[in-house]
Amino acid sequence: MTQGNAETADAGASGLLRIERADRVLTVGLNRPAKRNALNDGIILEIGECFASLPEDIGAVVIHGIGDHFSSGLDLSELQDHDATGGLLHSQMWHRVFDRIQYSRVPVIAALKGAVIGGGLELACAAHIRVAEPSTYFALPEGQRGIFVGGGGSVRLPRLIGVARMMDMMLTGRVYSATEGASYGFAQYVTEAGNGLGKALELATKVASNAPLTNFAVLQALPMIAEANPQAGLLMESLMATVAQSDKEAKRRIREFLEHKTAKVKPKS
Numbered sequence: 001m002t003q004g005n006a007e008t009a010d011a012g013a014s015g016l017l018r019i020e021r022a023d024r025v026l027t028v029g030l031n032r033p034a035k036r037n038a039l040n041d042g043i044i045l046e047i048g049e050c051f052a053s054l055p056e057d058i059g060a061v062v063i064h065g066i067g068d069h070f071s072s073g074l075d076l077s078e079l080q081d082h083d084a085t086g087g088l089l090h091s092q093m094w095h096r097v098f099d100r101i102q103y104s105r106v107p108v109i110a111a112l113k114g115a116v117i118g119g120g121l122e123l124a125c126a127a128h129i130r131v132a133e134p135s136t137y138f139a140l141p142e143g144q145r146g147i148f149v150g151g152g153g154s155v156r157l158p159r160l161i162g163v164a165r166m167m168d169m170m171l172t173g174r175v176y177s178a179t180e181g182a183s184y185g186f187a188q189y190v191t192e193a194g195n196g197l198g199k200a201l202e203l204a205t206k207v208a209s210n211a212p213l214t215n216f217a218v219l220q221a222l223p224m225i226a227e228a229n230p231q232a233g234l235l236m237e238s239l240m241a242t243v244a245q246s247d248k249e250a251k252r253r254i255r256e257f258l259e260h261k262t263a264k265v266k267p268k269s
């Protein structure tokens with residue numbers, strides 16, 4: 001893995017990830033196209049390292065798959081060696097890594113295409129925004145492989161699409177298309193073919209221009225507030241609002257608006 005500060009930085013020693021940087025946006029490419037970006041231990045650990053050492057001046061991350069697919073899920077060839085203890089440790093390693101994505105300081109956007117299967121879908125669930133090309137399809141074939149989700153999917157996916165739909169996917173092997181995924185709340189954008197990464201980068205540039213404290217509140221506080229009891233949620237909201245508006249960044253941005261120095265909020269023409 002490499003994380004250069006230049007316009008682009010190509011694959012590092014292992015080459016499992018291709019990491020590129022443009023201004024404040026880091027692009028992380030899963031780079032095992034010959035294996036349809038199957039997620040082996042090496043790639044999972046490198047994703048973890050990448051999110052543990054995000055440069056301070058990064059404002060957003062885009063994660064995508066090199067080749068025609070986002071990811072075919074867990075590298076099944078590695079599962080053969082696990083006993084029960086190994087399986088538990090493996091799953092918990094995935095949890096730690098995907099938690100780093102979900103609880104990242106900066107927004108993470110998944111640019112999806114082709115197969116988004118099993119653990120690949122679990123990885124996409126940990127991102128904050130999902131952009132899908134029309135070729136994207138979502139599936140959980142764990143039942144056919146005799147296993148269960150192990151990358152946090154049973155916690156994150158039902159919160160996005162509901163328990164009933166996830167049960168249906170896992171029990172029947174149902175495959176959802178990009179548009180179905182979008183209508184069920186999994187993908188927030190469906191792009192034209194070939195434009196998924198471009199759209200994700202455009203969104204990343206936009207979200208990276210927000211005040212860091214607002215992004216922090218959205219990523220860290222909003223999901224907790226949404227699940228808290230209403231009284232606790234309202235208190236957390238007030239506290240977060242107070243912290244954000246007390247920051248000099250908010251004061252500067254509001255002053256700029258009042259002085260007509262910043263863009264107005266208008267619908268797309």
Ligand SMILES: COc1cc(/C=C/C(=O)SCCNC(=O)CCNC(=O)[C@H](O)C(C)(C)COP(=O)(O)OP(=O)(O)OC[C@H]2O[C@@H](n3cnc4c(N)ncnc43)[C@H](O)[C@@H]2OP(=O)(O)O)ccc1O
Nearest residue numbers: 035036038072073074075076090091115118119147150151
């Ligand atoms: C239990 O604890 C866990 C579990 C988990 C997560 C679990 C899961 O992710 S379950 C889902 C696993 N994935 C699959 O079952 C999909 C398998 N792949 C396919 O169906 C197809 O490869 C395809 C993705 C639809 C693409 O098809 P095609 O374009 O025709 O390419 P192929 O010729 O099939 O593949 C090329 C090459 O790649 C190998 N490969 C593809 N997917 C995987 C994979 N998931 N694992 C390993 N290898 C894969 C394929 O075998 C070919 O290899 P060759 O050597 O033959 O070229 C998480 C955490 C836990 O603790």
